[in-house]
Amino acid sequence: xxxxxxxxxxxxxxxxxxxxxxxSTAPNEPPAPDEVDAxxxxxxxSAVSDSDSARQAEKNWRRDVLDPALAEQPERQDPFVSxxxxxPVKDLYTPGDLxxxxxxxxxxxxxxxxxxxxRGTTPTGYRxxxxxxLQVTGFGTANDSAERWAKMLEQGLNGFIIxxxxxxxxxxDSDHPLAEGExxxxxxxxxxxxxxxxxxxxxxxKLSHLNSVCNAxxxxxxxxxxxxxxxxxxxxxxxxxxxxxxxxxxxxxxGRYIYPPKHGLRIATDxxxxxxxxxxxxxxxxxxxxxxxxxxxxxxxxxxxxxxxxMEYLDATLARGFxxxxxxxxxxFVTGLEMDFFxxxxxxxxxxxxxxxxxxxxxxxxxxxxxxxxxxxSPGTTxxxxxxxxxxxxxxxxxxLACALGGGAYAITTPLHDEAHALPSxxxxxVGIAVQNIxxxxxxxxxTVDPLAGSYMVExxxxxxxxxxxxxxxxxxxxxxxxxxxxxxxxxxxxARSQRDRxxxxxxxxxxxxxxxxxxxxxxxxxxxxxxxxxxxxxxxVAQLVRVRTDRDETLVAKTLERVREAATSxxxxxxxILEAVKAYATQGEICDVMRDVxxxxxxxxxxxxx
Amino acid sequence: MSDRKIRVLxxxxxxxxxxxxxxxxxxxxxxxxxxxxxxxxRQTPDMVVQAAIQEDVDVIGISSLSGAQMQHIxxxxxxxxxxxxxxxxxxVGGVIPDEDAESLKAAGVHxxxxxxxxxxxxxxxxxxxxxxxxxxxx
Numbered sequence: 189x190x191x192x193x194x195x196x197x198x199x200x201x202x203x204x205x206x207x208x209x210x211x212s213t214a215p216n217e218p219p220a221p222d223e224v225d226a227x228x229x230x231x232x233x234s235a236v237s238d239s240d241s242a243r244q245a246e247k248n249w250r251r252d253v254l255d256p257a258l259a260e261q262p263e264r265q266d267p268f269v270s271x272x273x274x275x276p277v278k279d280l281y282t283p284g285d286l287x288x289x290x291x292x293x294x295x296x297x298x299x300x301x302x303x304x305x306x307r308g309t310t311p312t313g314y315r316x317x318x319x320x321x322l323q324v325t326g327f328g329t330a331n332d333s334a335e336r337w338a339k340m341l342e343q344g345l346n347g348f349i350i351x352x353x354x355x356x357x358x359x360x361d362s363d364h365p366l367a368e369g370e371x372x373x374x375x376x377x378x379x380x381x382x383x384x385x386x387x388x389x390x391x392x393x394k395l396s397h398l399n400s401v402c403n404a405x406x407x408x409x410x411x412x413x414x415x416x417x418x419x420x421x422x423x424x425x426x427x428x429x430x431x432x433x434x435x436x437x438x439x440x441x442x443g444r445y446i447y448p449p450k451h452g453l454r455i456a457t458d459x460x461x462x463x464x465x466x467x468x469x470x471x472x473x474x475x476x477x478x479x480x481x482x483x484x485x486x487x488x489x490x491x492x493x494x495x496x497x498x499m500e501y502l503d504a505t506l507a508r509g510f511x512x513x514x515x516x517x518x519x520x521f522v523t524g525l526e527m528d529f530f531x532x533x534x535x536x537x538x539x540x541x542x543x544x545x546x547x548x549x550x551x552x553x554x555x556x557x558x559x560x561x562x563x564x565x566s567p568g569t570t571x572x573x574x575x576x577x578x579x580x581x582x583x584x585x586x587x588x589l590a591c592a593l594g595g596g597a598y599a600i601t602t603p604l605h606d607e608a609h610a611l612p613s614x615x616x617x618x619v620g621i622a623v624q625n626i627x628x629x630x631x632x633x634x635x636t637v638d639p640l641a642g643s644y645m646v647e648x649x650x651x652x653x654x655x656x657x658x659x660x661x662x663x664x665x666x667x668x669x670x671x672x673x674x675x676x677x678x679x680x681x682x683x684a685r686s687q688r689d690r691x692x693x694x695x696x697x698x699x700x701x702x703x704x705x706x707x708x709x710x711x712x713x714x715x716x717x718x719x720x721x722x723x724x725x726x727x728x729x730v731a732q733l734v735r736v737r738t739d740r741d742e743t744l745v746a747k748t749l750e751r752v753r754e755a756a757t758s759x760x761x762x763x764x765x766i767l768e769a770v771k772a773y774a775t776q777g778e779i780c781d782v783m784r785d786v787x788x789x790x791x792x793x794x795x796x797x798x799x
Numbered sequence: 800m801s802d803r804k805i806r807v808l809x810x811x812x813x814x815x816x817x818x819x820x821x822x823x824x825x826x827x828x829x830x831x832x833x834x835x836x837x838x839x840x841r842q843t844p845d846m847v848v849q850a851a852i853q854e855d856v857d858v859i860g861i862s863s864l865s866g867a868q869m870q871h872i873x874x875x876x877x878x879x880x881x882x883x884x885x886x887x888x889x890x891v892g893g894v895i896p897d898e899d900a901e902s903l904k905a906a907g908v909h910x911x912x913x914x915x916x917x918x919x920x921x922x923x924x925x926x927x928x929x930x931x932x933x934x935x936x937x
């Protein structure tokens with residue numbers, strides 16, 4: 189354990205390393221009974237397993253060692269609380285803390301690759317394979333993006349996450365009036381199959397994992413990828429496509445929704461069903477709880493809302509006639525990280541355990557794969573600052589370390605240190621990849637499975653996280669589940685309150701943030717290099733769209749769009765007719781408009797928007 | 800009239816859907832005694848100006864985090880002038896590069912608050928503008 193060896197060198201007089209006495213040449217005299225509480229005695233260390241003596245020893249230590257030290261100088265803070273949960277943080281955690289929560293090694297932690305998977309979903313942690321290194325990316329026209337992605341794969345990434353621009357994720361074509369200024373800006377612009385064909389011009393031999401983030405128009409995005417792979421003659425089973433398909437999170441906090449929530453859920457379920465039936469090595473659903481976290485949820489809210497949402501999709505999918513063990517292994521999550529190190533580590537460990545318990549206890553899953561959480565961790569989700577942006581590199585390093593120590597995340601994405609400032613620069617991409625490699629190769633943390641297990645503090649916090657998440661899930665259940673909670677504005681209001689509280693903590697200096705309210709550089713010039721995209725990208729994109737519209741067979745487009753309408757008005761799966769429309773070069777906006785017509789457009793009122 | 804609350808319209812233009820900032824600002828302005836109306840997402844410049852007129856606000860606060868500030872905000876200013884309601888205070892907040900902030904101010908935005916700005920300072924800025932206006936009216 190990293191923490192304890194450090195402690196030994198710093199305070200040897202309080203906690204002698206066990207091997208020291210053993211190596212001593214002095215004869216080992218049995219202690220007198222009244223000396224049992226003296227920590228200096230080697231024999232007393234073996235007595236630590238005896239909880240009564242340990243408690244007595246702690247009492248004595250507080251009286252004889254701690255209190256005199258505090259009398260001389262009080263602690264620098266009162267009370268100490270964890271950064272986000274605001275849970276009281278004790279000065280010292282001991283075996284007594286584990287006893288208090290009834291900690292049971294086999295039941296609570298067990299072994300890696302075994303239920304409840306607290307120590308990881310694989311038996312070997314990162315000793316066989318390191319985590320997959322991902323980076324969120326995407327900008328410009330499909331050609332611009334493909335070029336940058338190819339470069340990133342050459343630089344050592346195994347896969348990446350495609351982010352689309354706002355018109356694409358909102359289901360508008362690039363020449364829609366609302367799209368002006370946003371085309372190809374925050375991600376890649378995809379209007380038609382022609383764009384996707386260009387975007388997927390990649391060195392496929394280097395790519396094992398592709399993550400596509402497009403929620404509201406998910407079936408259109410899926411269809412475009414399928415059609416583009418077919419055109420490029422790429423075998424869909426040669427890599428893993430991970431779809432976000434996370435529409436319920438858009439309603440909760442991100443805002444890129446189109447249709448009312450219940451229709452959003454139906455569309456998402458269509459995509460899940462289609463992928464499970466036709467591309468069983470792909471991942472059709474990713475619950476991006478990181479987005480909830482980025483919207484300032486605390487870790488308990490992140491997990492509870494995220495799991496409730498996951499279960500809403502699961503129930504909808506089970507209603508299509510699947511067995512839990514056929515579908516649960518597909519469920520995938522992305523979690524966010526912040527700066528409180530132990531909250532982060534505890535959250536990752538609790539995340540795995542809660543999912544395992546939910547699947548087993550609530551859904552009666554039998555297969556291990558159903559209970560093994562698929563998790564991507566995303567450092568830098570929050571906690572990066574606009575001020576002194578280079579400091580964010582340190583923050584990313586620390587958060588990446590927490591990810592690695594929390595264990596079991598099969599992929600880690602590194603956002604970029606200048607993201608708080610503007611869209612990321614190429615230098616930031618390089619540094620982001622470097623941060624992951626430094627943690628992987630230079631620190632040794634990836635060499636032992638779940639190395640913080642057994643830490644009195646980490647196990648206590650992991651348990652508390654678990655208990656409070658289950659309690660919050662029950663509150664959501666009482667509202668009728670995630671869909672009902674969204675329709676009633678519950679998640680939105682909780683997050684709005686959290687956003688205001690968190691902001692106040694920083695403004696009032698309750699939480700220190702370097703560069704923001706601590707070590708502030710008054711005359712700071714914000715001159716970091718920013719990635720800039722000219723207006724040409726938008727013009728080029730619109731020109732390509734116009735060209736595609738001119739060249740296609742309009743009769744075929746109209747016919748295929750009519751088929752989409754028929755499917756939307758019935759309970760037929762939407763993916764196959766949308767695939768036909770995409771192949772006919774119908775635009776994304778046209779396909780979404782057909783569904784807008786059938787499902788309507790969602791306008792949350794002020795109550796359900798949280799503002 | 801002079802004792803009434805300052806009325807503020809908070810707006811999100813185009814497809815920018817980042818709402819944390821606007822949520823925090825809405826609350827802090829309410830805490831500072833102002834009345835806040837929120838447009839919701841996906842507004843056009845016309846919709847924002849119409850809402851400002853309809854709600855008879857004194858201040859328009861535009862939140863922009865997606866990078867499209869130069870496309871939408873100058874149009875809001877143009878529409879305000881066209882409708883002859885350009886006596887309102889227009890403030891912008893979000894991720895705005897320095898050079899864009901300068902251009903926006905040149906185009907008629909009164910102040911630009913980027914992500915490090917203190918909410919209290921924003922409320923103070925609005926309050927001081929309001930007091931100056933009232934002093935001029937008196």
